[in-house]
Amino acid sequence: MLDGGCEAAAGLAVYGAEAVDAAAPASARAALLADDVPARLTRKDPTLWGPEAQAEAEVRLGWMDTFRRSRELLPQLAELKAELADLDHVVLAGMGGSSLAPEVITRTLGRPLTVLDTTDPGQVRAALGDRLDRTVVVVASKSGSTVETDSHRRAYWQAFLDAGLTEAEAGRRFVVVTDPGSPLAATADEMGAFVLLADPDVGGRYSALTAFGLVPSALAGVEVSELLDQAEELFGALAGDRDNPGLALGAALGAAATNGQDKLALIPDGTGIDGLGDWIEQLIAESTGKNSLGILPVVIEDPGSPGATGPDILTLTYGGALPAGAVPGGGVRPQVAVNGPLGGQFLTWEYATAVAGVVLGIDPFNQPNVTESKENTNRLLGSGLPAESPTFVDGGIEGYWSAGEGRTDTPVPADLADALRLLLAGLGDDGYLAVMAYLDRFADAKAGQVRPGLAAASGRPVTFGWGPRFLHSTGQYHKGGPQVGSFLQITGAVTDDLPVPGKPYSFGELQAAQAAGDRQALAERGRPVLRLHLTDRAAGVPQLLDAVRGLRS
Template sequence: MSEVEFAAGLAVRADSVDTPVATQARDELVAAGVPAKLAAQDPSLWGPAAEAEASVRLGWLNAAEISRALLPQLAELATELADLDHVVLAGMGGSSLAPEVISRTLGRPLTVLDTTDPHQVRAAIADRLDRTVVVVASKSGSTVETDSHRRAYWQAFLDAGLSEAEAGRRFVIVTDPGSPLEQTAREMGAFVVLADPNVGGRYSALTAFGLVPTALAGVDVADLLDQAQALTPSLAEADGNPALALGTLLGAAAQAGRDKVSLAEDGSGIVGLGDWAEQLIAESTGKQGLGILPVVVESPTAPGATGDDVLTVLVGGPQDVTAPATPGTVAVNGPLGAQFLAWEYATAIAGRVIGIDPFDQPNVTESKENTKKILESGTPMVAATFTDGPVAGYSSAEVSDVESALRWLTEQVGPDGYVAVMAYLDRVADAQAAEVRPLLATATGRPVTFGWGPRFLHSTGQFHKGGPQVGAFLQITGAVTDDLPVPGRPYTFGELQAAQAAGDRQALAGRGRPLLHLHLNDRRAGVARLLDAARILGA
């Protein structure tokens, strides 16, 4: 493999990571005609067991062309809703992460609501409600979080004095044809944009899911399609194919023992791509005890960005393609539309190299089913095993405070393991909780991921259950001081959030993995106590 591979403004540069394993993998892919077959949407590339699923999941390869048909509809929508300048996106996983990257990178305001935390939902609804249009995005049309957001906003609009017809005008529904949500949308009098059913949620960046909310927020989405379409011809080629280079490096590194990939922005213009790539890679590859664990880090020098079993990847906007990459890293630079397509292609290639189906998610429903049962029967009452000021702890170990509990958890991490922090909190008001990630990475010397619940259930949640069983898990929940009913449902947002956390604990505990649950009876004080304990641990 060459050190720099370039096409359509996208460059993949590798330095000191071009191993014989990667070279062999590339040669085998080319010999089997994989680049051309994938570009032609051949569903047989991942084996007979995956063929049926793949046959209806490869539409992302020509999404840049197909999605152009949406542009007149999006322009008409933007004109029709020009008086509503606060765009809220209610979506989970792939339905929300790509629009968030687009809006952040291009500097257009978009409120992304991908939580069941009642405080965060309340704050969103209270923000400029009189100028709000809500994009409800759900491929299946049955996502519980998204349905709850739709109900809450509908009620808020009615409570504000709008008629049902006026409230219906405030909604744009993005879903697959024939989904339950399409019928509901028609009944509401909402605008409906039907998505391509041959594209899975996490591969949907350049479909209606990525384009509708961002177009309403003021993004010229045609530019994104242009950038992706310029890259498309290279996808069939054996050489001059940076997406193939990236996918080969990801898959071969995992085979060679570097089965974690750290994702860091290099400061050259793209914001938040790591969070989107995280759900794409983790949910696509983490199954059958295999997979690539993506670790989103704060900077290229952050704790956990490097390691013997870590492939370090820097991402950013266009740069001088002749500049060398930092030794031991892969650098992926180019325009955002091309980045989306390249990472989707690379993930499919990595799946082929690893030997898994990159389009199914066999373990995602487990926590959902647990949540449903808990909502029906009630959250199990369990006594705390220790109390440390504002923090109540639940652990199978004999520990007496947060510091000793964290020490116990980190001691369970093996030489090939990782720590996953899962925070069922308000990711706006409780944002400081994310500072625990680099602190624990310093303390353990191991990769540490951080995910906001429940959104990580739609991404890394698959990897936690289906990937290599080497994780140690820290779940953080918080007291609810101002709950919010879910209209038309027998539960509140707080109860739903608690049930989701409990359902995920059940799924992890059932696998015998180390699990520490910290409940913050006072969120602000509890976060401060957690961070203090993590600092002491790493000192």
């Protein structure tokens, strides 16, 4: 057992939270109870986060009991599955909150789902070429205007027509999930697509148990009613002062962040939940990373990977059912462990994030900086990318170094190894490094190995995100959170580009504009950004990994 005991309900247990809260100068939990936060939150009290957040909270607290309204989807999903029984390859085109939860659900429960959340032309082309004759595409966007998702919809529509389908036959291959009244709902009607409307009072990153999480999961073969049952069973405990795992976790997150542990290592313990860290990462980073405050989630590959501990890191493991007598953690000694069924995990983490927002004095429902990179992208698509000359060329890698606007106090790197050392040297005692890879997350998957390598070399928290996927997740924290980040952006040459039908740009051009727009937003904040452009991806990834390994020699 961890220090701090265990608090559990409905099969969901949080270990160690009490000790984390007790270590803080003042008890976050005691303050939350004094303000009657558990009961007020379950009543959906929009005043919990202050007057400036109230208007947003009034229309964003539906996640608290959306599992009840989501049951209305179940007969519709049964009918839809029967109607589409001949289409057994499910593709989900969605970003952020529209894709992360279904990916966790289907991976954990062993059901096949192709998640398309990229603008990399190679990855999009591979998806289009995979079992097209058996494919149904779930197009998921809350706003209905997400550029990546609209591009995927256009690409699949054209692919179906090119394969000889009529427009009516192509329309049948699309299932659209969006909010009532969104532009995508009108487009879906024009296409003849199936439309399932989501709960409008739930924000994207809190939408796991709405149509966004349930529709693609159900089509992939998951019995989604079980997730709703698990959340409903837990709900009754969330108003209580004791035996309330959501309160225990939220108080621990808030207390740790106010006590110098504002980075959260998320480590799977190997007990049956696959990929939950990526979903938690978005929820916490986008909800808390604003006003120069926030909790930085650091997704760790396994209990043996580096970067899971440190003076400013709260070490947390998560998983499903623990065997009797097992010690939480799966091989690492965490400070907090969360174990239980997936439906309960979703609701517990949403509740805990909202509670942490109370402790930190942050509105957990807005995302004031997310649109910045989007606006930069749109401008660059119109004007073209700025001409840039590399700072250095090292083998198959071009390096572009920016110390940040207004900063002239750093040296200029001469080669790849020099650049990486310079980047790590600037992290200091409170900084973090964010690796942002605008590559194909399947064909270029080995690029992800730079995260543990850089964490081992630096001794500091290192995050890794596939672009533009992370823009809908940690992108908010990068710009709105504490400005102590350094950034490594990896881009790759496009050898076989793909047009976006009906648009004056290609997927490769869109990807490049997204990368450039984000670099600009970070540099404007005075943050160091190293861009490594792989002129040959197949050779560049191994060269980069060799350079990272060399940092420790």
